[in-house]
Amino acid sequence: MHELLLYGQVPAGRHDQVLKILAGVAAMQPHRIVERRIIYKPQREPEEPGSNLRRGGTQAVAVKQTKQTAAPALHYTKLVQRLSEEEFGIDAGLPHENTKSLSADVHDGQEPVWSMLFEDVPDTGDRGVSIRFTNTTDLLSGDPHAFMMASGPNSFVTEYYVEGHRYVHGNVVIYLHRVLHEPGVRNLQEAPKVTPPSFSSLELLDPSGAYIFEAKVRVNEFNNSTVLESGVSELKKFQKEMKGCVELALPDRLSLDTRVKYKPPHAPAANTQARPR
Amino acid sequence: MAGTESLRDVTLRPWPAPKKEELSQEDLFLQIQQLTTERGHLRDITEKSLHEDIAAGKDVPDEAKEDVESGAKEKDAPTKQEMLEKVFNAQREMYGHLEWAKFAAENALDLISLVLSQDPNKRSAASFSHTFREMGLSQGIPFGSFGISRENHEFHVRKPDEILRLQEQEDRQVVAAKGSRMESLDSAVDEILKAAKKLEKEVRRETKYWKEIVSVSDKGWPIQRLRQNARHVPFGVRYGLPEASDHFKARGFAPLNMDKDGSIILDPALRLKPKTFRVRISENGRIIGTSQLPIEAECKELPIEKSIQLARDSLLEEELYHEMSLETRQLLAYGVEFRDSVIHVDAPRMGGTSHSRKLLIDCIPRDDSVPGGQERSHDWLAQNVAEALRLLLAHEHSMRLYRRSQLPPPLTGRAREKPPPPLLRTLLAVFRHLEGVGSLHVYLETVARTLNSAGLDVTLTTTLETSWAKLTESLKESSKKGLSATDQLLDVFMKPFDGRATLTLPSWSGQSESMTIATRTIVGQPTFGTEHKLTMPSSLTSDLGLFQELKFSVVEEVKSYIDWILTLQIAHRLVKSEYSSRVVIKTHGQRVTIVSRGTKKGSTASKDISVEVQHGELKVTATAVNPQEGAEDSERVHTWNGQKEAISLKEVVKSWVE
Incomplete structure (x- = not known):
């Protein structure tokens, strides 16, 4: 599945107004969404860029080099937990609770609570909207954290919370949200909290309180150009419609980069010099 | 002279x-x-x-x-000489006049030309007369040598009579000016009065219009400014339901025109005769019941809010009729027909009446009153059907909003199809389900009563529809957010209907084995109607060599099958277990042969006991097998049909066999 995206920003003071305008545009009441997102990092170190080109020198002179593919990049992945406000804890919550573990079990017919989210780097093509590949896998049972630690294998990086409102306008999903985080404990944590802290103890990541305005169209048949075009044009039409209320713009591609950066190992300098370039 | x-x-x-x-x-x-x-x-x-x-x-x-x-x-x-002289004189005179005229004209021309020649742009020799050019210009008269200026007559002393004349003229002018000023003042006053009157009218008009707008708005109708800012139509009212289908949504808006005196004139869309849809019940072609909305009073005297409301109601009714007439196309197989703008639906035959009963649904103007003299015995049914259909459409509207607010599926090449809302389908499903389950349960109750009266222990529990039965619990613990209780309640009707009946098998003792009949009704895939699923206990099926689950589509089939099963149960299991050693089963039927304990050894008299359950009646027949015994009591019959009886099956069989 691919996502076509446009982003805008709404200052905290205008939030209520924009909320009302959107309710009129989409002809529906806002849908409150609170989510927890947990970021995981693959434990394997990424390869040095270009290393695949050097690897495996051959002695056959005449053999033509096969197509040079880029090294498969490693990506951060996320776990998304849909929360309601009642599910937040009373107090700040203990950093470690060994007795309990997270559970993604849901009953039949219920909406899944946990899902795994993979987001690729946005495409380089310029269509006026940002296009990226995403994959969402709903988790229906088991301990999501344990699953994430085992698959990959991954390591826990951090967790944060997102609160906002969602609208649906045709095929455009409008998500007006802002990021919250728990102050102070981020560096100490090694695993996500089983019960989230109280909602009031969370702090805004952006202290000005500005909201992120995300307009998204999801496309399944990315290779079908008519489908893609219709998605792009619908998103652009919405962008035009919102002109004067919220300016929607194409985000910087690299600001949405989810790849794990390659860091050269702390090897002695002599070693690197010895390698002939 | x-x-x-x-x-x-x-x-x-x-x-x-x-x-x-x-x-x-x-x-x-x-x-x-x-x-x-x-x-x-x-x-x-x-x-x-x-x-x-x-x-x-x-x-x-x-x-x-x-x-x-x-x-x-x-x-x-007159002599010729005189005549000539006279003519010459006349000629001369004429020439003289002509000369004078020419001279004066040339002088005037020359004067003007000379005056104008001050301006270098108009300085042209051609504009002067020929004479002046020759005699004047060529002789050295320069251009622009003649000037004209206005003279100041301040110190000019006029002659007394001239003064008098001027004075008189001035006086006259003053009088005339006064007169004309008075006249114009008069007309100005008239104009101002007229303008004031008009302004007053306008103000009154605007006030009235705004008052009505406010009163419309206070009643909760959304008022909206018109895009083209027409002079007399600044506002419109939106009265259509927000989730109506496109055509009816577009009709749900009407501009509020301003009348001459400022009251709101109804727009043509609002002034249309309100319509209503009508459900009639016909039995053998005779109308026996009609649904009806309360008829409003005269249309012209209604306040604006009332007529807006009428228009809204009419829109809902029309949409309902429209959706149903679209739906009839799929439902021909279920006996739904669309003829002459009337939808014909086969109604259930409740209570086993053999009349062909039909629902006739059509759309009529609301003012049409029901003609008197009609039978009104089934008005309640028609009224309830109409209300149910309205509720279903209202539910469909709120479901549209609910579906719209869910995350849309990712775009694909295939267009998402929009199924028409199930209105008639729901109605049909309810009818069919009630009809099927009702007749089945009536039958089961008779059977249970009969068997109980025959001393057989049978209990029957029936549920018309499982989700209706536990509605309150399911509503209480519902997990669906964003749906009101009303919608969740109505949503139950969109799902397949499940009826359930459990009948314990007859037995002498209290051991309970039971069979279950589940009735499921869907107008659509996969059953396209009512399906009865019969589940029997495994002990019975293994004893008799039957399948454990069977599906039937007609109630009659279920009845006859249950009759048969009960017969077999009584004959082959109950009687057999009672007289275990003496029972000989010769055929796979309803007949068992019991070898009676003879009073004398050797003479073995055996009797055929035949059990039959049919139409809620239990019949036991005993036939003597031995022909030499004589025919005095060759056949004895006992029948139970649900009335209180003193004697039980066990005792009857015992009395016969012993």
């Missing part, structure tokens, strides 16, 4: 004709023309008649006569 005497012989002659005798053609025409003008038509002019006229002295003017007389007297005939 002497003069007259002397003139007696004078004859009048025409002016001496030209020398030539013959008249030229042109002269002839002239003469004819003259004649026609003088005497009318040519036909009556003959020489004779002319002579007579002359003789009678007719047509001669008096002055002419006198002139002729006097002229003839003074100058008998």
